[in-house]
Amino acid sequence: MTSARLKRVEESATIRISNIANRMIKEGTDVINFSLGEPDFDTPKNICDAAAKAMYGGKTHYSPSAGIPELRAAIAEKLKTENNLDVTEKDVLVTPGAKQGIFEIMMGTLGDGDQALLFDPAWVTYDACIRFSGADTVWVPTVPEKGFLPDNFADYINDKTKLIVVNSPGNPTGGVFGKKTLKCIADIAIDHDLLVISDEIYEKIIYDREHISIGSFDGMQERTITVNGFSKAYAMTGWRLGYLTAPPEIFKLLQKIQSHSVSSATTFVQYGGLEALQGPQDGVKAMVDRFKMRRDILIDGLNKIGLECKKPDGAFYAFANVSEYGNGTKVAERLLKEAHVAVTPGIAFGSSGEDFIRISYATSIDRIREALDRLEKIFA
Incomplete structure (x- = not known):
């Protein structure tokens, strides 16, 4: 049963x-x-006040499934200026948490018999979402002495491989992939025609290093799905607010999944997210x-x-x-x-x-x- x-x-x-x-x-x-x-x-109080103002101002009805236009536009601007991604608000899907976005991606891009590469160790929910989709996880060993960086992972790619998951800064190690490592992943993804999921939820919690989005590399925007959210940087875990941007054909699939499942992120919460991006940092x-x-x-x-x-x-x-x-x-x-x-x-x-x-x-x-x-x- x-x-x-x-x-x-x-x-x-x-x-x-x-x-x-x-x-x-x-x-x-x-x-x-x-x-x-x-x-x-x-x-932060200004974020709470913005959400409360929206709620008491009547922003308690259904939101467009992809998110309110103002927030989508603000996210697109953030992705342009901070992550060097060439996106517009039409390329942004607001989700009830980054985790929901990752679930939608796995369900929308993977199927029975497909394989996805995870750099071991990796956040527990990636594997769970891959399995939910009917696909299989291929665990790629990393080198602890080198900060858990992937090594020779092209050997794990075959004709069933569909995508690679990148998480930098990462959970559980706190590791950050530098430009050289990301360029290697990008080159292999292009050579083997693979998708890349770039989970950047910890991008602002970084110490003495530079965050780089793999989607900004030449030839990668058309094969990268970038996921982020508000939970870590703005201490908004319980608000359940995330977002993603994806190539147009994949974006349509993800929007379809969202519209038939969770419908949308909570309307007044999205106004809190708008204030988080546009207010004091x-x-x-x-x-x-x-x-x-x-x-x-x-x-x-x-x-x-x-x-x-x-x-x-x-x-x-x-x-x-x-x-x-x-x-x-x-x-x-x-x-x-x-x-x-x-x-x-x-x-x-x-x-x-x-x-x-x-x-x-x-x-x-x-x-x-x-x-x-x-x-x-x-x-x-």
Whole structure:
């Protein structure tokens, strides 16, 4: 009585760990939860005010399926000026979160027997969406010593390969692909006539590096689907607001999926997104500066304890090697049970993460210091 496609998809490990941690918290246990990828900052007031004004001003009716024209135009302008993508508002689809956009892309471009390449480790939902579509994931190993960069991945391409997923800055490693790596991916995509999904949700949370959109490379705009959203940069996770731009023939397919499923993003929420793009950006910088301070304290502390962890260049995740103490799953279970610190086993993101744990430092410096004290007692 259940769907065969659904049976191909496993429960989200990040949400499962967080649910366990939240249950322990409700029972009175002081758990430091490093498992979910959510900024702990409040959405800036000007964004909340804009959405409230829209709601009380009657913007509570159906939106055009692709999004309100004002927001689509603002996104197109942002993509032009910040990402060097030649798009107009007609090329922009506003979605109820970037995750919904990725789901629509997989359902619109993949089918039974197709294959999609993921650089291992990768965010858990990519594989789930690929499997939902009926296609298969091909996991491409990366090199931890080189910042989890892909190496010789052209060897994994065959006549069933349809697309490559790029996530930079990335979850779970915080890695950032430089121009050389992106150019290599672009050249291979062109040579083999492949689509590229570029998930750029963490583009503004980047430290001392430059974000580059792969769709801006010569010959790539006609084969790249760029996905982004408001959740990370503007602390708007619960608002569920994302967007994508795609080549015209693919765009039509994705718009069809959206119109027959979720219809559109929430109308008054879109006005909050418009204010996020057009209003003051100082809140973004302040948040990123805070994340950088947390990153430095956490990484220095982990390495002092003896947990090998390279300093990530983006996002807000540390990917620590715990092989000296067991695999990532056993260490995560031990930390939750004995130290009341919730982290995500690296294996949740692919086999390359077996010896790692992911720590989200989207929490206060005081809690990070407290967690380090607890970890030191466990690993001393």
